[in-house]
Amino acid sequence: MGGDYGPKVTVPSALKALLLYPKLELLLVGNPTKIHLLLKKTNSILRKRITVIAAESVIANDAKPSSAIRTSRGTSMRISLELLKEGQAQACISAGNTGVLIGLANIILKHINGIRRPALMVTLPNKKQGKTLLLDVGANISCDSASLVQFAIMGSVISEHLMKIPYPRVALLNIGVEENKGLSPIQHASAFLRNTPVVNYIGYLEPNELLTGKTDVLVVDGFVGNVTLKTMEGIIRVFASCIKPSRDNKKQSFLTQLSMQWIQRYLVHQFDQLHPDQYNGACLIGLHGVVIKSHGAANQHAFTSAIEKAIQTVEHQISQRIAARLDEVLPKE
Amino acid sequence: MGGDYGPKVTVPSALKALLLYPKLELLLVGNPTKIHLLLKKTNSILRKRITVIAAESVIANDAKPSSAIRTSRGTSMRISLELLKEGQAQACISAGNTGVLIGLANIILKHINGIRRPALMVTLPNKKQGKTLLLDVGANISCDSASLVQFAIMGSVISEHLMKIPYPRVALLNIGVEENKGLSPIQHASAFLRNTPVVNYIGYLEPNELLTGKTDVLVVDGFVGNVTLKTMEGIIRVFASCIKPSRDNKKQSFLTQLSMQWIQRYLVHQFDQLHPDQYNGACLIGLHGVVIKSHGAANQHAFTSAIEKAIQTVEHQISQRIAARLDEVLPKE
Known part of the structure; x- marks a missing residue:
């Protein structure tokens, strides 16, 4: 309903x-x-x-x-x-x-x-034709380090069984890669994950690497995760709207209209897997x-x-x- | 250097x-x-x-x-x-x-x-051919409500004088538009800004509206602002790389290569103003x-x-x- x-x-x-x-x-x-x-x-x-x-x-x-x-x-x-x-x-x-x-x-x-607290997880496409799991994208406004560690373990299990990745890479989202960067729950979770053998922890990942496929699981608190996801969706929709033909289309020549259609079809195909519709369905885990x-x-x-x-x-x-x-x-x- | x-x-x-x-x-x-x-x-x-x-x-x-x-x-x-x-x-x-x-x-x-604390500000393009000021994008890892209010006032002055907007709209970045959403410094800053006549405060804005031009100034703490900016840049770079010709280009027919070049030129023109190079230069204010x-x-x-x-x-x-x-x-x- x-x-x-x-x-x-x-x-x-x-x-x-x-x-x-x-x-x-x-x-x-x-x-x-x-x-x-x-x-x-x-x-x-x-x-x-x-x-x-x-x-x-x-x-x-x-x-x-x-x-x-x-x-x-x-x-x-x-x-x-x-x-x-x-x-x-x-x-x-x-x-x-x-x-x-x-x-x-x-x-x-x-x-x-x-x-202690469930997390909301989305499956994002990445440039390497794989999938990156992003969690939490909004179940918890703020998260302590213990929650972030639990999310890392859950993400790792899901990547292994759903994406069939034998030893999935897990990263924490942060604004830099040096150990002393970011907020203290992230730093504490990082220190803990380095000594957690069940998780293949690879360190911090910056948000500009979101779709590069450098990690299989990306862990973040629910506020920042939600901002990340919504920023991404907003940018993709702006791109999608740029691709749409302008309203003045009828004034354009038949050849231009045809080329525009061709471009659109090419782009829709190219960006199809990045479109939010493709990965709809966040999983509460x-x-x-x-x-x-x-x-x-x-x-x-x-x-x-x-x-x-x-x-x-x-x-x-x-x-x-x-x-x-x-x-x-x-x-x- | x-x-x-x-x-x-x-x-x-x-x-x-x-x-x-x-x-x-x-x-x-x-x-x-x-x-x-x-x-x-x-x-x-x-x-x-x-x-x-x-x-x-x-x-x-x-x-x-x-x-x-x-x-x-x-x-x-x-x-x-x-x-x-x-x-x-x-x-x-x-x-x-x-x-x-x-x-x-x-x-x-x-x-x-x-x-009390300076902020790092970037000027983003928006769909309405205007500019949106985003601050703080990383000078302060965490911000109390007083800092957010100061950023709102500074952003408002800059939008007025640099973008020549008489009464610039100012919003706080949040994961929902309802007053009870998000973290408490944001909620307190919002309550304060509603009663601050020098700022034309319009409420919360969600990150998927970043480039829509619904606000002239968007205020956020430095951690989340940095994540927002880097997410945006990452997505745009993925799009830019999708537009680049594939390595197998030489195998393609002359006509296909020509069309590809045409598409690229069209897209580069279309997305040019969104490219991070265009708005390089964050201002420490x-x-x-x-x-x-x-x-x-x-x-x-x-x-x-x-x-x-x-x-x-x-x-x-x-x-x-x-x-x-x-x-x-x-x-x-």
Whole structure:
């Protein structure tokens, strides 16, 4: 129900995902009238893999987390998370209010043993045709060094199992590469990670190296991570808008128009993997259960990407693998 | 002497600036042998507007600020700042060690009354063909709310006088637009700025709006500002490298090569103003005297931009205007 477009985007995306993944089954939680209306023309075979679950209300996109969480009973978001907790679903995907989703997930789902606070993680493309995991991108406004270390371990496990990288490189985002640079939680986390054998820690990475593929996992506190991600998205959208034809296009000659179209097609192809839609779906990690946050403004293509992310995370048993790794690392009682 | 290329870039840039600005006179501070070698072929009229000032040593680009500052006597950077302090120069431009430059400037130059800590400011292009001032981009790792308010006032004065905007809009960078978002120094600065009539405060701005031109001045602490700037530069450089022809170019047909060249020329033109070289030259503001920090990797074009920034800042008497505005605002004894 959430996001800027609600079921108009999420329902068609769900149908698309069912076509792409023949074993997938989906529970659509929300206003049944609105959902059924959008399912009317669906063929009966696909329809059998959908269960509509009624929810009385929806959390507003601009609701303040503290009060929205207090009054969340019966909302589509809360019901989805409860289905996850009860094992009736393996993952929960939402384009709704990020703060409320994180807050509710924190309350409803169990934390993995050894994780104090979950982190929000995105998968970014990089110039070396690989993927860089960036976390935290906004679950925690500020992070102490212990949280940063936990994020590094979680990111490392995910890169290993999802990206199939045997010994993933892990870096801390900082404004310089010298050990004495930056804020003290980063410096402390760095000192700790240097002596943590389960993490292949490579030191600090500066933000201008974000897409260069010099690291597989990049760890940062939630405020700075969110700024980094949003800065990147803003710049890419400016580039994308520069590529669009100008309004005066009709005044231009046919040949110029044709060349412009050709350029656009070339660029769209060239920059396609950098477009935020391609990596939509931030993963809330550190909890028992898979929770994926889609961008609120996601279109059908982007929301389908978020569903795909959920499928991969479930199939690779990411939560279980994080729990197992932490079990190895944590001191035994 | 500083930066990745030293006099090989700075001296030709100086000559270019002298050609562009007929009233400009330059003091070149550093190793006289190296500088004179690069001036050998300069015509005698230009040569008269250059004074070479010998300095015994140079601060290393990777020197640790605390110890480098202690042993800075006789270095080109320190001598340049002393010339500025003594009134023999109106501005100091350096591509050298940022931390040492800020530290030395803090020690050698007087602070403007009412400013506790200077800020590093860059001028970014925006989609509306205007300029957005971003500060602090790295002079202060962390900032309290009072510093953020001081930065807002300084940015406002500079936008007014340098960009000729009568009542410049000032925003605080934050990860959401609601008043309760983000870190507490930002929230306190926001509350204060809402009641500060000398600043046209418009609220929070998210980093994805960085280049949209929705604000004239964007205030942030030095750590996050540096991350924002470096993220932006990194993304732009990735785009620039995507535009470059691939190495297999020779295998392509003549027509394809020609089209590629055409596309590149179109894009270079389209994105030219967004390229970091165009806005090279961060201004250290809050001190009596103009100090410009060029990117260490600046090429001749970029270093000339930094010199031009110094000229504009001096001509518009920015330090004096900031002092006057603060004098208006500060409570009288």
